[in-house]
Amino acid sequence: MSRWAKQIQMQCKIPAIGIASSNIVHYATGYNFKYNNGMPIRYVAVPFPFTGQPRAVDVGYVSGKDMLTGQPLMTAVVNALTSPLTAEEKISGAPPEEAVEPKLLPPDSEKNLRRLFEDKGWTDYNWINLPTEKRVAEMLKGTSHKPDEVIKTINITGGLRQLTVEKVAISAVMAGASPEHFPLILALSTQAPFGNSTSSMANMVVINGPIRKRLDFNCGTNSLGPYNRSNAVVGRAFTLMSKTAGDLRNDVNAWESLGSNFQYNNLCFGENEESLPEGWDPLHVQMGFKPSDNVITVGTGWTSISSVGGSQNLYPTHFLMRDYMRALSASGSAATIVVDPTVAGLLKDAYGFTTKAQLSQWFSQNVEKTAASYWGNGVIQSTAIPFALQGLEPYAGWRKLPDDALIKPFTNSNAIRVVVTGGKIQTTWFVTDFRLGRGVKVDDWA
Amino acid sequence: MDRRKMLALLGISPALVAGSPTYARTAPKAAPEVSSANGEGPIVVMNPAIAGKQAARVPLVPPLDNLDGKRIYMINLSWEGPDAANYFYGAMTEWFDKHYSGVKTVVKVTAEGMFGSDPSILKDIIANKSDAVIVGVAG
Numbered sequence A: 001m002s003r004w005a006k007q008i009q010m011q012c013k014i015p016a017i018g019i020a021s022s023n024i025v026h027y028a029t030g031y032n033f034k035y036n037n038g039m040p041i042r043y044v045a046v047p048f049p050f051t052g053q054p055r056a057v058d059v060g061y062v063s064g065k066d067m068l069t070g071q072p073l074m075t076a077v078v079n080a081l082t083s084p085l086t087a088e089e090k091i092s093g094a095p096p097e098e099a100v101e102p103k104l105l106p107p108d109s110e111k112n113l114r115r116l117f118e119d120k121g122w123t124d125y126n127w128i129n130l131p132t133e134k135r136v137a138e139m140l141k142g143t144s145h146k147p148d149e150v151i152k153t154i155n156i157t158g159g160l161r162q163l164t165v166e167k168v169a170i171s172a173v174m175a176g177a178s179p180e181h182f183p184l185i186l187a188l189s190t191q192a193p194f195g196n197s198t199s200s201m202a203n204m205v206v207i208n209g210p211i212r213k214r215l216d217f218n219c220g221t222n223s224l225g226p227y228n229r230s231n232a233v234v235g236r237a238f239t240l241m242s243k244t245a246g247d248l249r250n251d252v253n254a255w256e257s258l259g260s261n262f263q264y265n266n267l268c269f270g271e272n273e274e275s276l277p278e279g280w281d282p283l284h285v286q287m288g289f290k291p292s293d294n295v296i297t298v299g300t301g302w303t304s305i306s307s308v309g310g311s312q313n314l315y316p317t318h319f320l321m322r323d324y325m326r327a328l329s330a331s332g333s334a335a336t337i338v339v340d341p342t343v344a345g346l347l348k349d350a351y352g353f354t355t356k357a358q359l360s361q362w363f364s365q366n367v368e369k370t371a372a373s374y375w376g377n378g379v380i381q382s383t384a385i386p387f388a389l390q391g392l393e394p395y396a397g398w399r400k401l402p403d404d405a406l407i408k409p410f411t412n413s414n415a416i417r418v419v420v421t422g423g424k425i426q427t428t429w430f431v432t433d434f435r436l437g438r439g440v441k442v443d444d445w446a
Numbered sequence B: 001m002d003r004r005k006m007l008a009l010l011g012i013s014p015a016l017v018a019g020s021p022t023y024a025r026t027a028p029k030a031a032p033e034v035s036s037a038n039g040e041g042p043i044v045v046m047n048p049a050i051a052g053k054q055a056a057r058v059p060l061v062p063p064l065d066n067l068d069g070k071r072i073y074m075i076n077l078s079w080e081g082p083d084a085a086n087y088f089y090g091a092m093t094e095w096f097d098k099h100y101s102g103v104k105t106v107v108k109v110t111a112e113g114m115f116g117s118d119p120s121i122l123k124d125i126i127a128n129k130s131d132a133v134i135v136g137v138a139g
Helices: A002-012 A022-037 A055-062 A073-082 A110-119 A133-140 A165-175 A179-189 A229-245 A317-325 A341-349 A356-366 A371-375 A378-383 A385-389 A395-399 B003-009 B083-099 B119-127
Strands: A016-021 A043-046 A150-154 A161-164 A202-208 A268-270 A295-301 A304-306 A335-339 A416-420 A429-432 B071-076 B104-109 B132-138
Touching: A002 A016, A002 A022, A002 B119, A002 B132, A016 A022, A016 A073, A022 A043, A043 A073, A055 A073, A055 B083, A073 B083, A073 B132, A133 A165, A133 A179, A150 A179, A161 A165, A161 A229, A165 A179, A165 A229, A179 A229, A179 A295, A202 A229, A229 A268, A317 A341, A317 A356, A317 A429, A335 A341, A335 A356, A341 A416, A356 A416, A371 A378, A371 A395, A378 A385, A385 A395, B071 B083, B071 B119, B083 B104, B083 B132
Parallel strands: A016 A043, A016 B132, A202 A268, A335 A416, B071 B104, B071 B132
Antiparallel strands: A150 A161, A202 A295, A304 A429, A335 A429
């Protein structure tokens, strides 16, 4: 919203003010103004929540109070449009230089440093290895890349922070990783930071290729549980680098209303490639990589729904998956189905899905939900309504349908991924709404 | 739902299955050194924080002297959909009609939503000589 108001003022040379709920205004006039926008946009604040309320509530806010000044809201609107500029609102030019972050922190006791790391929000509040120079230097031996190489500039909430190889090494040390993990963690860092959305999103990290064996990733029993060091430390490193590189701080620029427990480890697991049915390619091979490539793939999503028990003869497994997928938002047509190898075998041998792609296509063609349920999702409202307003199909047509009309929201079968992991203990599966991005080759970071 | 409890109810014990699958084993590497000092003496550690670059300051455009006869655009960003802001802007329009009868209001819904841009609206604002804009409503 600040971006819009700034753009209008700069291009149209007329005043532009914003109206938002007070929590949004807090971010807009705080962190966003300082690191991203630079224009002190004038805001008027309505109570929260605003969207999703009965019409009478939103209409009633107009005759209510401005949450910032306590004035009648419309008086505040008029004042924001007409009151003279303050000295602060006339400032232009480069801001004062931000204090440079020193390479080393001032010497202190271990106890005090641990407290500092927590006070700064640099940890996940579990025990960390303090990043001594010796430990970081050891970590850096895991790659040929120079410590000062900039991997990417993080600007999700502003700040243009340059994530370097050395900073990733610091996070890797803190997470408890070893130098052998480091190329993988560097590849992962290209996807940092993790999800940061009011919608409480999370991430999924999938490992493919021979590196799974070399680093003893757990792709079998409990591959998604806390039973393996590599799964634990690589997933955790993503959290720590995301928080530091993204400068993500609670109630400052991290505004996830509920948050997500997935963010402690980011659902980091390896695909059980050795147990794939014949014809079912590993995830990275589906993406065009060679089987011998080591690849890390990061997905973004929110939800995981368990089969809650094994497959039954009464009802085909893919039918139950289809039913559960109706509960997903279908944002971006994305889903990731995580299945035990026994489920993969069942889907192939009993139900005839000879490839993962065939199963994905079946879901795309058979998952239906009502138009009302589809449009009733907030993220869909934010992302798909614009397509409808632009007249793009099928969204424009879907918007005209009666509430109870059935639509097939998973329009792109390529965005429906199937990943096989687990220990062949039960015919269990998870239906998730994670959208897996393009895999990153780990060997490029060795 | 507490999935951990639910799974526990299914009776799957890790102890029963340890070692059977190809990759169920725990990584054999030694646990890392836990701390760099076992006493209270000072130690030096590296700084994980990355300095941020502040945005360049841009001044506000001068405000209006008054609202008499002014044309005000109300841009609906479709924050989680367009409906709520449309209701709100409708009530604001009624308020302006009642209290500032000389004010002309125009409501526009962005074609690309809150994450995109909409050059056609900016062109429209300029072409129709709008005097001010209200952007919203987020929340």
